[in-house]
Structure formats: structure tokens, C-alpha cells
Amino acid sequence: MSDPIQALELPLQSDDGHRWHVLARVPRAPQASLLWLPALGVAAKHYLPYAQALAERGIAVFVHEWRGNGGSSLRADRAHDWGYRELLLHDLPRSETAVATQLPDLPRILGGHSLGGQLACCRLGLLARDAAAERPTRLWLVASGAPYWRAFPPRSRWWLPFAYRFLSWLADRRGALPGRKVGFGGDEARGLIRDWSRSALSGRYAAAGVDIDLEAAMAQVEVDTHALVLDSDWLAPESSLRFLLSKLPRTQARVETLDGRMLGTRADHFAWMKQPSAIAALLAR
Secondary structure, three states: OOOOOOOOOEEOOOOOOOEEEEEEOOOOOEEEEEEEOOOOEEEEEEEHHHHHHHHOOOEEEEEEEOOOOOOOOOOOOOOEEEHHHHHHHHHHHHHHHHHHOOOOOOOOEEEEEEEEHHHHHHHHHHHHOOOOOOOOEEEEEEOOOOOOOHOOOOOOOHHHHHHHHHHHHHHHHHOOOEEEHOOOOOEEEHHHHHHHHHHHHHHHOOOOOOOOOOHHHHHOOOOEEEEEEEOOOOOOOHHHHHHOOOOOOOOOOEEEEEHHHHHHHOOOOOOOOOOOHHHHHHHHH
């Protein structure tokens, strides 16, 4: 019989009162810890099969919860707004501290899916500026890439700027993006959509209210990177991943492309989450 895997829910709170839980799966003798950042609009609980699969392979997984999703105490509306600033500077440091408190002496991995991968890169840039910070030694990306429209294949590139501008306009007009109605993300804060659409249109990462040059910070990151591309994923094609990785010029990155045969399911942006064994095996290898 294999060793039992401990299921944890760690309650956290930011300085501004936002509350959430980090969901964890911890094996008896973990080899490393992973802080995992979800995709836009995806609640942490949907990554528990992935966390379980990695825990069975010796990796302790802690899944962060974005503001406005899942067990978060906030919901985006006209009265409640936030952007990358709150995610990067208020919430993620709390989850990082929770991981370090639970497993203080293990190698640390930071990873993410889609937007989670992008913000993992931004967060690594911020940590690179802090000489006293404990930094992850590895970065794992699954179905992630920059949304910059020029980084996409020609067949989708032409219409993306219109979509980005429309989503930002809609979020401003409604007070929050009604993502579940329009079929993109969840119900997202307008400030978050502004920050996201700015990077999608310009190709540069910045956060409203943050004076730090995120592009320059990411250029200082040195971390071993393993990135997985899914060959039917039009939301994060390999070209968009390569553009994101270009923000980390000091990084040694291994990029692998997976098809449906390798995954045992559709090789698209989300299907792997329900059948994550192949991805977990590759990352933990």
C-alpha cells in the first residue's frame, strides 16, 4: 500500500482583508513543494486531481486561489475591483509564506496554468529583485503563454486586438467582466482585465499601481524551467509560450509538446485537468 497523502486547507488573509484557502496535497516524504497558480476564472478545487497525481509522485502541491474565484471571500463587481497589483503583492506572498511554513526545508517550485503561468513569471521577477527572498529553484508551465496578439499564428492574430479591446470595454462598462456569460474566464475584476488586455495589446507586462518595471525584473530571473504545450490548444500555442519565455532570457527552458495520444484526452487548454497523470509524470520525472 502506498503512503497516505494528506489533504490540507490552509486559511489565509491579505492585509486588505481578502480571505481564501490554499488547497494542498502532501505526501508523507515529499521531495519538493509546488505552489500552483490557476488559469483565469478557474477555482483552485479543479486542480485537485492534478495535485493528487503529483503528490503520488512525491511532490507536495499547494494550489493558490485567485481573488474572486472558488473559496475567495471576494466577488468582482462595481464596488470590488483589483488588478495584478493585488494578486502579485498582496495575495501571492501569503501563499508563498504558507508553503514555506508547512515545508521549510524543501526545494521550491512555482508553476501555473495559462494566466497563472504568466503571473508566476512576473512574481519570479519581483522575487529576483529582493536579495533576502527565498526563491523557487524551478518553474513549471502547463498550457501557458503570453496573450500578445503578435505572438499568435496568423489565422487568429488578426481578430485578437478587437477581442482584447472589447473585453476591457465590457468590464469597464459593467463594473466587472461577465466572463461566464461571454465564455471567457469567470466574472473578473475590471482592473484585472485592464492589466491583462494591456499586456495582450502591447506585449509588455505592467501592473497599475506598481512602479516596478516588471519586464526588467523578469529579465533578471534565473530558474530551471519545464514548459508543456498542448498541440490543440489555440489559447496558448507554442509561439505564445516562446514569447513569454523570451521575458526570462537567463532561464534554461525545456519545452515539450503533447498530443491527445500522450495525454489520453484532448490536448486542449482545459481537458488535461481531468486526466492529469501524463502531465504529472512528465513534470515529476
